[in-house]
Each structure stands twice: as C-alpha cells, then as structure tokens.
Amino acid sequence: MDTLGIHDDTAILSSESKSKINEEQRKTQFSKGVDIHDSLQSTTETTPGRSLSITQMTAEYQASVDFLSHETLGESSLQLSEENQNGLDLGSDNFTVNLKAKGLQEFPKDILKIKYIKYLYLDENLIKSFEGTDLGDLLGLEILSLQDNGLSSLPPEIQLLLNLRILNVSHNQISHIPKEISHLENIRQLFLNNNYIENFPSGLESLINLETLDLGKNKLSYIPDTLSSLKNLSTLNLEYNKLTMLPKILCFLPKLISLNLTGNLVSSLPKEIRGLKILEKLLLDHNKLIFLPVEIFQLFKIQELQLADNKLEVISHKIENFRKLRILMLDQNLLQEIPENISHCVMLECLSLSDNKLTKLPKNIHKLKNLRKFHINRNNIVRIPEDIAYLNNMFSLGFSGNIITDVPIEIKNCREITKVELDYNKIAYFPVGLCALEHLYYLSINGNYISEIPVDISFSKQLLHLEIKENKLLIFSEHLCSLIKLQYLDLSKNQIRKIPSSISKMISLHILILRCNKFETFPIEVCALTNLQVLDISENQIQKIPSEICNLKGIQKLNISSNQFIYFPIELCQLQSLEELNISQTNGRKLTRLPQELSNMTQLKGLDISNNAIREIPRSIGELRSLVSLNAYNNQINSLPPSFLSLNKLQQLNLSGNNLTALPTGIHNLSSLKDINFDDNPLLRPPMEICKGKQLYTIACYLQRADERDEKILEKIFKIVANNITEANFQFLCQKLNLVISETDMSTKSTVSLSERVQQALDRWKMDSNNLSSTALRDQLTRALTMIGAYEIMDKITALKLFTCALKF
DSSP: OOTTOTTOOGGGOOHHHHHHHHHHHHHHTOOGGGOHHHHHTSOOOOOTTSOOOHHHHHHHBOOSOOOOOTTTOOOOOOOBOHHHHTOOOOOTTOOEEEOTTSOOOSOOTTGGGTSOOSEEEOOSSOOOOOTTOOGGGGTTOOEEEOOSSOOOBOOGGGGGOTTOOEEEOOSSOOOBOOGGGGGOTTOOEEEOOSSOOOSOOTTGGGOTTOOEEEOOSSOOOOOOGGGGGOTTOOEEEOOSSOOSSOOGGGGGOTTOOEEEOTTSOOOOOOGGGGGOTTOOEEEOOSSOOOOOOGGGGGOTTOOEEEOOSSOOOOOOGGGGGOTTOOEEEOOSSOOSOOOGGGGGOTTOOEEEOOSSOOOSOOTTGGGOTTOOEEEOOSSOOOOOOGGGGGOTTOOEEEOOSSOOOOOOGGGGGOTTOOEEEOOSSOOOSOOGGGGGOTTOOEEEOOSSOOOOOOGGGGGOTTOOEEEOOSSOOOSOOGGGGGOTTOOEEEOOSSOOOOOOGGGGGOTTOOEEEOOSSOOSSOOGGGGGOTTOOEEEOOSSOOOOOOGGGGGOTTOOEEEOOSSOOSSOOGGGGGOTTOOEEEOOOSSSOOOOOOOGGGGGOTTOOEEEOOSSOOOOOOGGGGGOTTOOEEEOOSSOOOOOOGGGGGOTTOOEEEOOSSOOOBOOGGGGGOTTOOEEEOOSSOOBBTBHHHHTTOOHHHHHHHHHHHHHHHHHHHHHHHHHHHHHOOHHHHHHHHHHTTOOOOHHHHHTTTTSOHHHHHHHHHHHHHHHTTTSOHHHHHHHHHHHHHHTTOHHHHHHHHHHHHHHHHSOO
C-alpha cells in the first residue's frame, strides 16, 4: 500500500502544467460543436414576461452527456446545469427557488406560498416524501428537481403539475412511479436514474412530448412495446439495468439521437436497429455482445459508438459506412484484426482498441487525418509503422503492453502530440524521435530495456512528466538535468547508485521517485532541490540521512521505507514542512526506538512506522497535533503514553500485531478516530473479541464500564484490608506504600478505630496516586500485602477476585 500517495502528482502540478493539461482536455472534447445536443445548449437570452421555449429550456438544463471520449466521459447520467441551479435571469415574472443542500427533511411547504414559482431546486437534502404538501400551490411549476434525497415514491398528485417541463428525481430510493404521471403532457425531460425501479413505469407512453428520458441505474429487465408512442424522444438512457436484449421497439423511435445501454446483459442487437436513421450516439459498453449485425452499419449518421468490454471477435468491413464517426471505443474485446477500410471513417478523432488480441495496425490508418487520440494498449502489436507520421493531428498516443522493440524516427512529424505511453514493451533504445516533439509534456516508458538516456532528451525542454521506471539504467544521466521544467520524474526499479550534482538545475522538480535502486548512501545532491515536495527513496541500502536534508524546505512527503538504518534518522526531525513520513521496514533493518524529537515535526499528518521492532511510542507523541494517520502495525509496542490521547485529529490508527495488553480509558477522547485496528495483540482490557468489530464506541463503552467495576472492586478491597489488618501489619503496610503517618494520625489513634484509620490512609494514598488506574493501585496494594505476610487478607481478596471474574461482564 502506498501510504504516502506519492504517485499522485496532479495535486501539486504548477499552473503552467495545468494549462497544458487543460489544453489537452480541450482537444479531447473533439470539436463539440458538431454534436447536435451541444448546439441545443447554446445560451439564449430570455425575453422578460415570456415562457421559455423548448430550445431555451434545454439550454438551461444539460440534456445530454458531454460528447467526450470513453476516458473523459465520466458518469453518463444527465443532470441539471450549475448555471440553472444557481438561478438564471428569467425575467420579471419568473421566480427561482434554489434550496440545494440545506438539510431539509421535508418538503418546504411554507415558502411555496410566498410567490409564483416556476423553477424549484431541492437537490441534496433529506426529503423522504411529499407528505403535507399541497401541489396545488405549484400549478405554474416548470422545473422541479429533487435529485439526491430520500424519496421512496412520487404522490399521485404529481398530475396537478400540468406545466411541468423538467422533472428530476434521480438518486433517490424510488421503486414505483404512479400512473398519474401520464397527465404531465408538457413534460420534455424526465430523470428517474439511480433509483430502484424494477418495472417500466406505466403512463410514460402518454408523454408524447418527452424528449429526454433517463432510467439509468435501476433494475429494469423489460421495456414494453408502448414506448414506441414517444415519437419525440431524442435521448434515452437505460444504462446499468438488467436488460438482456436491445428491445426492438427502441428501433422505431424516429427522433432518437442518443441511446445508452451501457452495463446491461445485451448479447445481440436486432436487425431493426437500422431504423434509427438519425442516431448519433450509441453506447453499448459492458455488455455480452458476440457479434454486430450488418444492419448496424446502416446508421449513417452515427458519430459516437462505444462497444468496450464485450466479446466481439470481428468487425465488419462495412464499418466504412460510418463516414461521420468521431469516437470509436472497442477496448476489452476479442478482436484479432481491424478491417483496412476503417480508413474510410475520415472524421474519426478518437480510436481506442486496448485489451484485444491485435498483432498489427490496420493498413492505411495514416489516412485518418483527424485522429487525435489513438490507444492500442495491451495487445500483441510488434511494430509501429512509419506512416504514423501522417497522423499530424494526433495529441495522445498509447502503445503500452505490446511487444514493440522500437519507435520509428518518423514519429517526430506528429508535431501535435502532448502525451505518449509506451510502458511494458521490449524497447531497448530510448526513442529519439520523441525528443523532437515540441508539445510533448507527458512521456511514460516504464518496463522496457532502456540502459541509456540519449543527449537528445535535452531538447525536450517542455517535458513536465517523465516515467522511466523498471528499465536497465545504471546511472542518473546528466542529460536529464537539462529538463528544467520537469516536475515529475520516476526512475524507480533501475540500478542507479548515485546522482550527478547537476541535478540542481532541475529547479521545477516537485516529485522524485528513486525507489528500489542501488543507493548505499543517501544522495546528498538531492538536497539541492529546494522546490522538491515528494521524495521516494525506499527499498535501497541507505544507512544514514545527511544533515543537509534540512535544505529541503518544501518537502511534504518522504518515503524512506525498507532501507538499512541503524537507528531512526534524527536529521528528519528538522523537516518542519513534512506532512507524511514512511519509515516502514518490511524488507529493511528493523528500528527499535523512536526519538523524542519526533514531536518537532508539527506539520506531520501521516506517519508509517510499521514492520519494525519498536517497543514504545515516544512520550511526546501528543505534540503531533496535526497527525491524521498512524500506521504502527507489526512492532513490539506494549503500551500507549498518556499524551497519545491528545491526538485530536487522528482518524486512522493501525496498531495490529503488537504487544498491547490494555488500551487507555480516555481513548474515547480521540473523537476524530474512524478507522482502527488492534488485531493480533494480547489484549485483556478490553478483550480481543471487543476490538474485533473495530468500533471505537464499543471499545470506549467497555473501558468505561470496566473502570467503574475496577473502582468498586478497589473500594471493596480497601474495606477488606481496613476490617482485617492488625496494627502491626498496618505500620508495615504504610512503609511499603510509602505512606507517612502524620502527628494528627498519631493523636487520634486512641479515639479513632483502626479500621477507620486504615480506610483514611488508603483513601489518601489513592488520592496521592491519581495518575494510576484502579487496576494498577490494586496490583500495588496486593503486592505490598503479600510482602508483609497478610495472608488471611490476601485469601479474602483472592476470593473477591474469583467472585468478580465469575460474573458476566
């Protein structure tokens, strides 16, 4: 487990790198203006005093998913736009109420009577029903959004909202839609996704003006033939249901533009699919398709076709009919080849063929002049053809997980490329053609056989992210030091032993990963990287940390696990900016102690000291006020210091595999603690069965009750001693307990009974020892009684112990 999260570099990229990434994302959207849905969403100025037209309504409400590639598509449910939820300028007679995320537990009845409302947003509340709501107060309502509440049903009175055009009750617990919904004749967009609907709602067939219907992520297994009456339906989402076939009736919706059946159990498509003459988007990822009917290739207007994660073995040569296709996703199938005439799909911008059985690229692929994103990862591709140079609009190229031995120099002509992934191939020489790509900012070439970095890398001045892990590098090349804009560098799992002093030129470097190399001493040259924020030098043979590490003024995450430290490097305690430290020794030399100076790292949020031989936690641990996560499993820790209970921000604690026999009663004070693990400890207080549930409340309750019981037992022991001890033994007991008998005690000896004097003395002893628990006091007292030979009293105390142990607790 990567407790430091050091491979997640996105959080600390500079503004320059973010602008490059944003540029790539803009390119990824593939000229959105082509999508008819996006054209409908252009903002139109609303004339005061007039109702919104359907086009304007669609502009306010995001009626369809962004027309993106598979990797950037995200969740395909259709949601309200932020602009509309914040309230638009809708004219003098229009009124919007936005009560999003206000903690409402019921429908706000009172506010509805204030003014004539057209647009009502109650998303992300706790509303469970319409109980007590008079929907007659909302007759003018045009948009009602109750997304992400606790609704289990809609009331029949929903039929009163005759002017309703948009209804969003997605992300609720609805299992049934009333048939009265059929009266909403003006409704254009209906969002019922992410509910528990098992049967297709009766009454929907009457909504003849419906344009968008979202029933995604429900439990539907059947679509009725009556759906064909929805002649105006243009967008239909049925993703992640239980459909085993594409219902033929869907093929008779004349205006359908977008159809989403992702995540069902569809094994075949009907030949009637050819009837969807104007279909532009068809999503069938994660189904059971084994072939495509030839009729699908009559969808001449298709622009986006997603068929990832099916069982397709062949794609017909008739794919050439898709002259308007822009996005084609065929990942995770069983394809062994792609037909050559895919080159006729000249509008194609995104082609993803990863995780198939392809051995070569289709001929004439260079004719796809508009191709911008081409991923063919994890196949059996042997070579990249030279004519790839003609794809001069390409910006993202993925060939990871193949058996490629080299990259043609001609790739330098793909001048727009910004991102290249060539991981886990058989490349022996660094592809110098990539060094000529002036826009390349991300290069990953892990898991190859590269042993040398060419001088050409010096020309890649624009590189921000470079990964060359799991190769055959023997040295940290000085040529890398010319990359003054580089922010992320991963050279882990090579055979590097030292770092050149010229690394100081890499002034932009934020993340440096040198894990699992051949370092025997800490590379002091790294300490010159004053902007370094993350350093991973784990799984090496380092024994000491130089004092110069204090020069890393901005270091936030440090992983030095699995090395050969003789003792905890106290030099680390100088790092005031450090937030996460991993010194776990799974494969390294075990540490036996932690220094008290650890408390100097006041910004520390995550500490991993697991898999060592540490016997105790420093007394000053409580000064780490920012600590959120502590992993100390597989050590020899036998107790927790009192200051441990001061870690008020601690959320995650793993102390499994230690020698703990008791937990402190005050552990309930760690109010932020959510994730705990005390497994594999010889715990007696509380016993292990109490801790197995990993619930702090249960543990705290047990400890509180145990304290109350121990207090009562101690009081009974005091009474046994007071009622049975002799004068002579009392004197000896006071000596053993270091109890001083004052002159006042001596003067009252003749007037106060022995039992009263003993009780008073023991109470005073208890008060003076308030830092000890009742159990500790009891043990100390019984030892003293044994030493003075008060065996009769000990017999009575033993009987009391046996009795209390026999009681169920």
